[in-house]
Amino acid sequence: MKVKIHTLFQYLLDTTQADPEAFIGFSLAESPRLGDFMDDLDPDMSLDWNLKSFRGLPSLRQRVIDQAGLGGLCNADDVLITAGAAEANYLAFMQIVQAGDEVVTESPGWPQIDVLAKARQARVKLVERDESTGWALPLDQLENMVTENTRLIFLTNPNNPTGKLLSTDELHKIAQIADKVGAWLIIDEVYAGLEWTAERAPSIAGIYERGITTGSVSKALGLQGLRTGWLICRDNNMVMDAIILRENSSEIMNVLGEAIAEVALRPDRLKLALTKARRDSNATLEHLDSYIASEPKLSWHRPEAGLIGLARLGEGIDGDTFAKRLLADPYKTFLLPGSAYGLPNHIRMGVGGGASANLDVGLARMSQLLAAN
Numbered sequence: 001m002k003v004k005i006h007t008l009f010q011y012l013l014d015t016t017q018a019d020p021e022a023f024i025g026f027s028l029a030e031s032p033r034l035g036d037f038m039d040d041l042d043p044d045m046s047l048d049w050n051l052k053s054f055r056g057l058p059s060l061r062q063r064v065i066d067q068a069g070l071g072g073l074c075n076a077d078d079v080l081i082t083a084g085a086a087e088a089n090y091l092a093f094m095q096i097v098q099a100g101d102e103v104v105t106e107s108p109g110w111p112q113i114d115v116l117a118k119a120r121q122a123r124v125k126l127v128e129r130d131e132s133t134g135w136a137l138p139l140d141q142l143e144n145m146v147t148e149n150t151r152l153i154f155l156t157n158p159n160n161p162t163g164k165l166l167s168t169d170e171l172h173k174i175a176q177i178a179d180k181v182g183a184w185l186i187i188d189e190v191y192a193g194l195e196w197t198a199e200r201a202p203s204i205a206g207i208y209e210r211g212i213t214t215g216s217v218s219k220a221l222g223l224q225g226l227r228t229g230w231l232i233c234r235d236n237n238m239v240m241d242a243i244i245l246r247e248n249s250s251e252i253m254n255v256l257g258e259a260i261a262e263v264a265l266r267p268d269r270l271k272l273a274l275t276k277a278r279r280d281s282n283a284t285l286e287h288l289d290s291y292i293a294s295e296p297k298l299s300w301h302r303p304e305a306g307l308i309g310l311a312r313l314g315e316g317i318d319g320d321t322f323a324k325r326l327l328a329d330p331y332k333t334f335l336l337p338g339s340a341y342g343l344p345n346h347i348r349m350g351v352g353g354g355a356s357a358n359l360d361v362g363l364a365r366m367s368q369l370l371a372a373n
Contacts, residue, residue: 003119006111008340011323018327020334022362026353027308029194029277031222032264040263049252054243056081056230057258063265064230068192068213073206073234080231080242081253084224085190086112088214088231091242091249093152096184097122101151106137108161108310108341110188113154122151131312134301135162139170143177153178156188157201161341161348162310163191163303168201175208182210184238189215190229191306193274196282198304205232212238217261219307221273222352226257281307284351284359291363292349297370300349308350310338317373319344326369333362 005013055061061079065071070078082088089112097103099121105113107126117124125145129135137155146153153174157166166174171187178185187204192215204211216229233239246252263269285303292298297314313319319337326333338346353359 001119001121003115006115006340008111008336011336011340015327015334018332018334020327020332022333022358022365023353024333024335024357024359024362024366025308025348025350026357027350028219028224028352029222029281029307030352030354030356031224032273037260037263041259045255045259047255049255052252052255054247054252055079055239056253057255057262060258060262060265061230063262064215064232066267067265067270068189068203068205068215068232069200070203070206070232074232077236078205078232078234078239080239080246081258082229082231082246083227083250083253084218084229085188085214085216086229087246087250088216088229088242089113089154089186089188090116091245092184092186092212092214092231092233092238093117093154094120095238095241095245096152098151102147102149103152103154104142104145104150104183105154106156106159108135108159108343109154110156110160111341123149129159129162129164131301135159135164135310137164137166137170139173139177142174146177146181146183148181150181150183152184152186154186154188156190158191158195158303158305160188160191160306161308162301163306163308164301165195165198165304166201167198171201171204171207175204175211178208178210184210184212186212186214189213190219193220194278194281194307195305196285196303203232205234209234210238217264219352220277221264221270222277223261223264226261228253228257228261280354281351288349288351288359288363295367295370297373307352308348310341310343310346311349312346314370314373317345319347322369322373323347326366331365331369333365335362335366
């Protein structure tokens, strides 16, 4: 079946020509510049991939293991470097799920899996996160939805888009639920490393033998343009299946992107980058939290991690209409409506992007529009 466009991507396509002056909801940390990496790159490095590993540069794969805290549990051969976390999710999903299989995922959550499941003609079951409890994932509901026909459970941690964290105990419980029926369990960790209320949770690849951790350098490190991510899994057959599928799509990752990502994940550089991202983003989060508290037509559960959260609009305000009006003259401010996640009375707000987001300008203009509603 043909892959259909999702509401989130459709909205982004529709707004590419809008040329906004401010952004409320940047979803990644401020991006570094290429010059920041030049001293650590070899100008004589070949850009050819001949005789390189199809799994990705070995040094980068080891950095991935180290940053995830999986040393001693996983090794570099358990890692496949991919074109961002999105490709990692795609490769795993398409090799695991067949027509008629059940897929259990969360709502709100990253919509990619719902799109792929429908294209695959798989049955999707949605576990509804509870806004009244701060977007908690109801594990009893998850357990009731998982059956002998469940082939895959897909979750995000921190949750994308609410910023809600799964604890270590919750992850072990979810792994037990999956294990009872032999289901695979993918947990997308693109916002890992930006936790505000707790320590980083352990990666599922180290907890569960059919656990698959996906991630990238895009969000916390602001390196989205590299299109460099990963899949981590201790099942060698799963990793090889993903390599085989990638050989028939993107084939091999870009050597320059991998070289820069390896530099970015070196312990000293990674620590500095995350410290800066955490400092800047946490300060902006405090500012955004105060702003929402001051607006009678906005409310939210402050994110526990990551760079984005969902805010509820006042009674009678439609998120799609509001976002489109805010993007148009005279406001020229971008934000993503909650309909991208099946929540038409919400909007996505974020703290990434640095000074280039012009967040204060955007918030002032949003206040004007809220007052007019």
